Amino acid sequence: MAGSMMSVLLYIFLGPLVGGLIAGIDRKISARMQGRYGPPLLQPFYDVLKLLSKESIAVNGIQNFFIFCFLIFIIFTGSLFFMGGDILLVIFALTLSSIFIVLGAFSANSAYSSIGAMRELLQMMAYEPMVLLTAIGFYVVTKSFNITDIMSFETPLVLYLPGIFLGFTYILTMKLRKSPFDISMSHHAHQEVVKGITTEFSGSTLAMIEIAHWYENVFLMGFIFLFFVWKMPGSWIIGIIACILLYFFEIVIDNASARYKWQLAFSSSWIAAAALGFTNLLILFLMK
Amino acid sequence: MSFLKKSPWIIHYDGTSCNGCDIEVLACLTPLYDVERFGVVNTGNPKHADILLITGSVNEQNKDVVWQIFNQMPNPKVVVAVGICATSGGIFAECYNVMGGVDKIIPVDVYVPGCAARPESIIDGVVKAVEILEEKRAAMTKKRKMAKVRRVSGPVSLSNMF
Ligand code: SF4
Numbered sequence: 001m002a003g004s005m006m007s008v009l010l011y012i013f014l015g016p017l018v019g020g021l022i023a024g025i026d027r028k029i030s031a032r033m034q035g036r037y038g039p040p041l042l043q044p045f046y047d048v049l050k051l052l053s054k055e056s057i058a059v060n061g062i063q064n065f066f067i068f069c070f071l072i073f074i075i076f077t078g079s080l081f082f083m084g085g086d087i088l089l090v091i092f093a094l095t096l097s098s099i100f101i102v103l104g105a106f107s108a109n110s111a112y113s114s115i116g117a118m119r120e121l122l123q124m125m126a127y128e129p130m131v132l133l134t135a136i137g138f139y140v141v142t143k144s145f146n147i148t149d150i151m152s153f154e155t156p157l158v159l160y161l162p163g164i165f166l167g168f169t170y171i172l173t174m175k176l177r178k179s180p181f182d183i184s185m186s187h188h189a190h191q192e193v194v195k196g197i198t199t200e201f202s203g204s205t206l207a208m209i210e211i212a213h214w215y216e217n218v219f220l221m222g223f224i225f226l227f228f229v230w231k232m233p234g235s236w237i238i239g240i241i242a243c244i245l246l247y248f249f250e251i252v253i254d255n256a257s258a259r260y261k262w263q264l265a266f267s268s269s270w271i272a273a274a275a276l277g278f279t280n281l282l283i284l285f286l287m288k
Numbered sequence: 289m290s291f292l293k294k295s296p297w298i299i300h301y302d303g304t305s306c307n308g309c310d311i312e313v314l315a316c317l318t319p320l321y322d323v324e325r326f327g328v329v330n331t332g333n334p335k336h337a338d339i340l341l342i343t344g345s346v347n348e349q350n351k352d353v354v355w356q357i358f359n360q361m362p363n364p365k366v367v368v369a370v371g372i373c374a375t376s377g378g379i380f381a382e383c384y385n386v387m388g389g390v391d392k393i394i395p396v397d398v399y400v401p402g403c404a405a406r407p408e409s410i411i412d413g414v415v416k417a418v419e420i421l422e423e424k425r426a427a428m429t430k431k432r433k434m435a436k437v438r439r440v441s442g443p444v445s446l447s448n449m450f
Contacts, residue, residue, distance in 0.1 A: 027324075035319040039327050046294040046327055050338075053292065053425060055362035057335060191332040202335040202362045 004083040004148075011082040011218070012075060019214025020044045022221075026251055033255045044214075048207045056203030059108045064205045066104030071212040073097035078219035084148035087135045094131075098124055101197060101209070108200035116196030119184035122262050126269040127171035133277035137164040138226070140284050151229050156238075158227040163280030165227050169246065170272040174265070175220055177213070178254035181265050192259060221247065292338065292364070292425050295327040296418050299337035301357055304386060305344025308404035309371035313341060315407045323411060334360040339417050340367045340394075341410075345377045347385045351393050358394040364424035366397040366417045371405045378403060 023044040031038025040046070058064050077093040080086075098120065105117035139145050141160045142153045150157070158165050174181040185196040193199070198209055221243045228239040260268070302310050316323045317330055331337050334357045346354055358367065369390045372378040377388040390396050397420045400413035 031322070031324060036322040037325045038322070039324050040294075043295065043327050046291045047329075049291040050295045053290070053429075054338075054364070057360070057362050195331065195333040195336060198336075199333055200335060206336065 007082045007084075008079045011078050011215075015075075015078060015218045016211050016214045019211075019216075019218045020048070022217055022247065023214060026247075029248070029251050030255055033251070044210070048210050051202075051207035051210070052204050054203040056201075056205050058205070059110065059200055063104045063107045063200065066100050066107060067201060067205050067208050067212075070097055070100040070104065071208045071215075073100060074212040074215045074219075078215050078222075081147060081219055081222055084146065084151070087138060087145050087147055087150070090147075091131055091135055095124065095128065097212075101212075105197040105200065110200050112194040112199040113197060115193045116184045116199060119193075119262055120197050122266055123174050123181070123184055126266045127174050129270065130167050130171045130273040130277055133273055133281065134161075134164050134168050134223070137161045137277070137281060137284075140281060147226070150226055152231050154231055156228055156230045156235070160284065161227065161280055163276040163283075167272050167276035167280075168223065168227075169249075170276070171269050172220060172224070172246075173250060173253060174269065176217060176250055178250055180253075180257040180260040182259060183262050183265055186259075290422055290425060292421050293418050295329075296338045296414065296421065297329045297331045297336055298339045298341055298414070299331055299334050299357065299361070300341045300343070301354065303342055303344035303350055303354065303374065303390070304347050304380060305371065305373060309343035309373070309402075312404045312407050313343060313370060313410060316410055321407050321411065323414070326415075328414065334358075335362060337361050338365060338421055339414060340365065341370055341414075342367065342374050342390045343370045345373045345380055345386050345388060346390055346393050347387055349385070351387065354390065354393050364421055364428055366421045366424065367394055368398045368400060368413050368417045369396045370400045370410055370413065372401055372403045375399045375401065 021041070024039075024041040027043060028038040028041060056064065073093060074097045077090055077097055080093060081090045102117045102120050102124075105113040105120070108114075135145065138150050138157065138161075141157055142150050144150060173179075177185055177187060179186075179190070182190060183192060183196070185198050186192045198206060201209060224243050224246050225236075225239040228242040229235045300310070300313050315321060316328075334340075338361075340358060340361060342354065358365075367390065369375050373380060374390045374396075377386050380386045381388060387393075398413045398417045400409050402409055405413075
């Protein structure tokens with residue numbers, strides 16, 4: 001119990017630091033891939049601290065409250081995850097947090113943020129089946145939804161769930177808001193429907209969205225981590241290396257691909273969920 | 289400690305420009321000049337921007353747009369007029385539809401001369417603008433007169449959501 005409390009506290013305090021650093025490294029590597037020098041490593045922190053000193057314009061008073069809820073529920077989701085709680089509960093909390101940002105964008109009542117919000121809903125429909133399949137996959141192999149149990153399985157889960165891992169990687173691009181799936185909200189210099197779901201947020205509210213995004217990224221990397229750790233004491237190193245490699249791969253994809261239309265983003269992620277995730281599950285059942 | 293200096297976000301608006309200055313503004317983002325190394329991001333969104341870069345003069349058609357964009361930017365904010373058209377109307381000043389420089393409509397803080405303005409001078413203008421931005425922020429926090437949250441419409445409501 002004390003251990004899980006510790007990891008929750010670590011997540012709450014170190015999560016944004018790690019997430020911000022990841023974002024900084026991401027921007028630097030992206031710039032280098034484009035032949036540019038790129039911003040300083042700590043640029044995401046400068047951005048957020050700047051946003052906090054700016055005025056926040058609210059079209060509808062409730063929109064900032066929704067974003068605050070979004071941040072809180074992302075932290076709640078991550079805390080549940082790092083506490084070693086129930087993975088299904090984590091997934092439901094994650095969905096709830098996404099609903100809050102969608103509500104916030106809709107309440108601003110602007111054309112751009114409404115389109116962004118609708119696209120965010122579409123994205124949620126697109127990635128949700130695969131996220132659920134991932135949880136089911138963990139259960140089928142380890143006979144438990146509990147993250148602590150999943151982490152102490154005898155062999156690395158990726159050996160049983162390669163298809164589910166690939167499918168999850170596919171929708172991870174969507175959750176990390178990277179090309180080709182950055183249709184609802186794009187990063188720094190990219191633009192789509194002005195700024196999509198974040199169009200109507202400014203100042204400290206936008207800073208909250210950024211911070212929530214850092215928390216979310218750290219928590220999503222935790223998901224990848226689950227595929228690679230097992231009972232062996234030193235296996236967390238392998239997990240972290242896998243996370244780093246995977247994130248680098250996502251950066252490459254981000255820089256190498258153009259944005260999909262929502263139809264393609266939607267159908268391709270369901271096809272990926274069926275072809276990779278569901279097939280993987282079927283094979284597992286047949287092998288039993 | 290101020291972080292405004294380290295992350296000035298820009299919105300670029302093209303008035304009655306001949307596109308010469310626009311190309312130079314975009315050239316600043318290319319690998320040769322790469323303004324992102326100073327934290328500059330070209331946002332397409334006035335609500336995220338700190339600096340309004342305007343190229344070209346204002347005319348009867350776009351004066352409302354310029355005014356709108358300026359008003360939608362959160363404080364503190366600065367305006368940079370890029371190129372001689374944005375400064376005074378330039379070679380188009382005599383045209384029947386041209387009103388003149390950007391300062392006919394909104395307060396301009398920095399004028400960047402040139403036809404077209406070179407990327408070096410645009411970057412120089414942005415650096416000057418960042419200093420003014422910092423002064424404005426200092427004045428803002430000193431007075432504390434301005435509310436941190438600006439409401440542009442009615443109170444909290446769910447009724448206009450869907
Ligand atoms: S200043 Fe010269 S280059 Fe720039 S918009 Fe005017 S005419 Fe074109």
